[in-house]
Amino acid sequence: MSVEPLPNIDRSTLRERVLRALRSAITSGAYRPGDHLGEVELAGRLGVSRGTVREALRHLQQEGLVTAGNRGMLRVNSLSVEEIRGLFRVRAALEGLAVTEIIARPDRSAAVAALRAAVDELAGAGDDFAAKVEADLGFHVRLCELSGNPMLVESWRHLEGRMRVTIMNRDPEEAPAMMTPGRHAPIIEAIERGDLPGALAVVEEHMAAAADHFTSTRAR
Amino acid sequence: MSVEPLPNIDRSTLRERVLRALRSAITSGAYRPGDHLGEVELAGRLGVSRGTVREALRHLQQEGLVTAGNRGMLRVNSLSVEEIRGLFRVRAALEGLAVTEIIARPDRSAAVAALRAAVDELAGAGDDFAAKVEADLGFHVRLCELSGNPMLVESWRHLEGRMRVTIMNRDPEEAPAMMTPGRHAPIIEAIERGDLPGALAVVEEHMAAAADHFTSTRAR
DNA sequence: CTCCCTCCGACTGTCGACAGACTACCTGCC
DNA sequence: GGCAGGTAGTCTGTCGACAGTCGGAGGGAG
Numbered sequence: 001m002s003v004e005p006l007p008n009i010d011r012s013t014l015r016e017r018v019l020r021a022l023r024s025a026i027t028s029g030a031y032r033p034g035d036h037l038g039e040v041e042l043a044g045r046l047g048v049s050r051g052t053v054r055e056a057l058r059h060l061q062q063e064g065l066v067t068a069g070n071r072g073m074l075r076v077n078s079l080s081v082e083e084i085r086g087l088f089r090v091r092a093a094l095e096g097l098a099v100t101e102i103i104a105r106p107d108r109s110a111a112v113a114a115l116r117a118a119v120d121e122l123a124g125a126g127d128d129f130a131a132k133v134e135a136d137l138g139f140h141v142r143l144c145e146l147s148g149n150p151m152l153v154e155s156w157r158h159l160e161g162r163m164r165v166t167i168m169n170r171d172p173e174e175a176p177a178m179m180t181p182g183r184h185a186p187i188i189e190a191i192e193r194g195d196l197p198g199a200l201a202v203v204e205e206h207m208a209a210a211a212d213h214f215t216s217t218r219a220r
Numbered sequence: 221m222s223v224e225p226l227p228n229i230d231r232s233t234l235r236e237r238v239l240r241a242l243r244s245a246i247t248s249g250a251y252r253p254g255d256h257l258g259e260v261e262l263a264g265r266l267g268v269s270r271g272t273v274r275e276a277l278r279h280l281q282q283e284g285l286v287t288a289g290n291r292g293m294l295r296v297n298s299l300s301v302e303e304i305r306g307l308f309r310v311r312a313a314l315e316g317l318a319v320t321e322i323i324a325r326p327d328r329s330a331a332v333a334a335l336r337a338a339v340d341e342l343a344g345a346g347d348d349f350a351a352k353v354e355a356d357l358g359f360h361v362r363l364c365e366l367s368g369n370p371m372l373v374e375s376w377r378h379l380e381g382r383m384r385v386t387i388m389n390r391d392p393e394e395a396p397a398m399m400t401p402g403r404h405a406p407i408i409e410a411i412e413r414g415d416l417p418g419a420l421a422v423v424e425e426h427m428a429a430a431a432d433h434f435t436s437t438r439a440r
Numbered sequence: 441c442t443c444c445c446t447c448c449g450a451c452t453g454t455c456g457a458c459a460g461a462c463t464a465c466c467t468g469c470c
Numbered sequence: 471g472g473c474a475g476g477t478a479g480t481c482t483g484t485c486g487a488c489a490g491t492c493g494g495a496g497g498g499a500g
Contacts, residue, residue: 013292013482013483013484014483014484015483015484038450038451038452039451039452040450040451040452048484048485049484049485049486050452050485050486051271051483051484051485051486052483052484052485054275054452054453055274055275055278058275058278058279059278059282062279062282070492070493071451071452071491071492071493072233072451072452072453073451073452082370083370083371086369086370086371086372087371089317089321089369089371089372090314090317090369090371090372090375092317093313093314093316093317094310094313094314094375096313097309097310097312097313101309149306149309149310150302150303150306151303151306151307151309151310151379151382152306152309152310154284154378155310155314155375155378155379158374158375158378159371159375162371233452233453233454234453234454235453235454258480258481258482259481259482260480260481260482268454268455269454269455269456270455270456270482271453271454271455271456272453272454272455274482274483290462290463291461291462291463291481291482292481292482292483293481293482294482
């Protein structure tokens with residue numbers, strides 16, 4: 001008797017799938033910042049009950065992708081200039097911790113290799129805007145993962161939704177300037193040298209530049 | 221016609237009130253880490269429907285107060301030793317950013333005064349364990365607030381639930397050693413001097429000591 | 441023409457019920 | 471005595487419906 005095929009059964013709950021669908025719809029730009037997300041419409045469109053959509057929306061609200069407006073109505077979030085500046089300062093602190101812990105680890109060279117693979121993906125994204133975004137964020141989350149500190153990853157992910165709406169609030173035409181291998185290589189090099197102050201300075205500057213980028217010429 | 225009294229109407233939703241009640245029940249120790257939180261039991265005890273309790277529980281799950289166990293059943297969270305160490309390293313990074321921004325602000329002396337008031341509350345808590353916990357966490361969240369970076373506060377609060385279950389997982393008898401005015405004063409003094417490297421070192425050491433404290437003699 | 445009142449539509453808040461899944465126990469057979 | 475199979479109980483997952491509230495359109499009075 002054969003035992004191979006039997007495709008993996010999807011054991012995820014409906015709520016999880018709806019959550020992923022909505023998150024994807026927002027981060028892909030199908031819903032723009034400010035758009036109203038009505039429970040009834042979404043439930044009808046997804047073919048599930050309101051309660052299920054509701055739970056997914058509440059989850060996205062805590063992720064910062066969605067925010068409550070008048071009368072509890074939810075809409076796609078968009079950050080103010082001050083929030084964006086603060087966001088990138090927090091990211092600088094978190095990713096500064098990440099490089100600190102990576103440099104302190106014995107398997108630093110393995111981390112460097114993994115990071116190089118991440119920038120290669122960024123280089124391979126070409127002109128595909130969505131792929132560039134994924135590769136860029138993928139590099140930074142990988143940075144956190146390689147620190148070996150799950151709580152750091154958790155904290156970083158808590159900011160991810162806010163970053164994604166910020167990215168989506170801009171014109172895709174002018175964003176690629178930020179997401180190039182050249183901007184990320186210095187971080188890896190400093191880690192490889194074991195140059196902690198240098199790595200911290202590079203991360204700091206990387207985030208400051210990103211903050212400037214996303215706070216100028218806002219809203220498309 | 222008189223216009224004064226008319227007590228403020230509570231416009232909070234039932235879900236918000238249930239959320240606060242459950243959060244309070246956990247952080248006060250009524251439910252211990254590992255305890256199972258059944259939707260039916262809670263709904264019956266609170267006199268609300270399961271759906272409402274469910275939403276509150278999901279919120280607490282994202283806060284890290286509650287975690288999913290077998291078959292989606294939720295129980296009060298408890299952190300491993302590694303998670304606790306990582307948690308306090310992230311806190312060190314965040315609160316390090318806080319002191320950095322406070323020192324850079326022009327109204328630094330006002331922040332110092334506010335922080336002194338916070339440690340006074342800690343001193344006035346006496347032997348009341350719950351009051352000491354509130355005053356201690358109050359000091360640190362105040363530190364973040366005074367940075368003027370709302371995103372920093374948001375990130376810190378995201379860790380608050382995990383800290384609270386960690387605190388609650390220990391014997392109240394031996395915790396007070398951590399939460400004394402003497403342990404917090406050096407932070408304020410370094411800020412007052414404008415001594416950034418000194419302040420960072422103090423915060424770092426404060427968090428390392430706290431991590432050691434909460435990873436030794438675990439579980440009561 | 442303007443202002444106010446009323447009615448209508450839409451949306452979220454909350455609830456109770458049904459269904460599916462897993463656990464633990466209990467019984468009968470080997 | 472031990473193990474397989476069945477069975478009851480309990481928990482979460484999901485759904486549809488009712489109710490309350492807010493905003494706006496529309497009509498009538500001044």
